Amino acid sequence: MKIRKSFLIVLMSFSFIFAFAQSGKKLDKIIKRDYQIIECTISKISDKTVEYSFPGETLQISLDVSQIAKIDFASGRSQTFDVSSGNNSPSSGSSSNAVSEFKTNTIAVLPIPYLNSDTQESSEDMAKFAQNDLYNKLLDKSSNIFPLTVQDLRTTNSLLHKAGIDHNNIDATSIEELEKILGVDNIVAAKVSYTIGTGTTSTTYNSGNAKVNDNNKKVKTNDVSTTTSNNQTYYYYTVYFDMYKNKDKIYSQTRKPFLAVKDSWMDSVNYLLKRSPIYVKK
Known part of the structure; x- marks a missing residue:
């Protein structure tokens, strides 16, 4: 009887360990063309379909590769799929969209990482604020960047969100892939x-009281000296500014603001924008 109980305990322990291991298992990630993300375990990939199952299920689901933009495998490897007309085969590298799928002469403003170099902390609120500031600058100068039009910021951020991209990982995503996701x-x-x-x-500050002596001359007495101390905070910025057209970098500049005040980075952004190749003085 004791042996039977011991066997049951061991069996339950192994079951628990196996279940825990399964729950902590890394999953593959399928990113569809409509930016839906499917977390699953992929069992087979062919020229036409990808077969996968959801965690805890054995049912195999088949998905046409024409619906897939990218697969991020649990191993860390990524695989993109050619979206050109008539070619749905997977490829190990990145591939560009057909030109007709882009909104030509359209520029998108990416979220702008706002990073404290000392602490390596990134502010989400400031990243959105900086993105919005640059977006508004482009809108205000729309006549100077013609024939380019600026993609609506809400559209840009919605498409990035669906693809799982934000200010924290924007630098890890290739420009080619971002152009494909945003359609610009x-x-x-x-x-x-x-x-x-x-x-x-x-x-x-020095102050004192004066009185007149016997020779009718003013003499300063009772000198009082007051010293006031003020603490000042200084912000030392470096602004990195890049522009891309059809995957190619057409402009890349770095600038440090002259003044070390809190919002001086905004002046640098404006300075670099006006000297970019898309800007034409009127």
């Missing part, structure tokens, strides 16, 4: 890196 032939990508410093300034 022009992209502006920027990054703001900064460090913070502090300093102290002191101001001294």
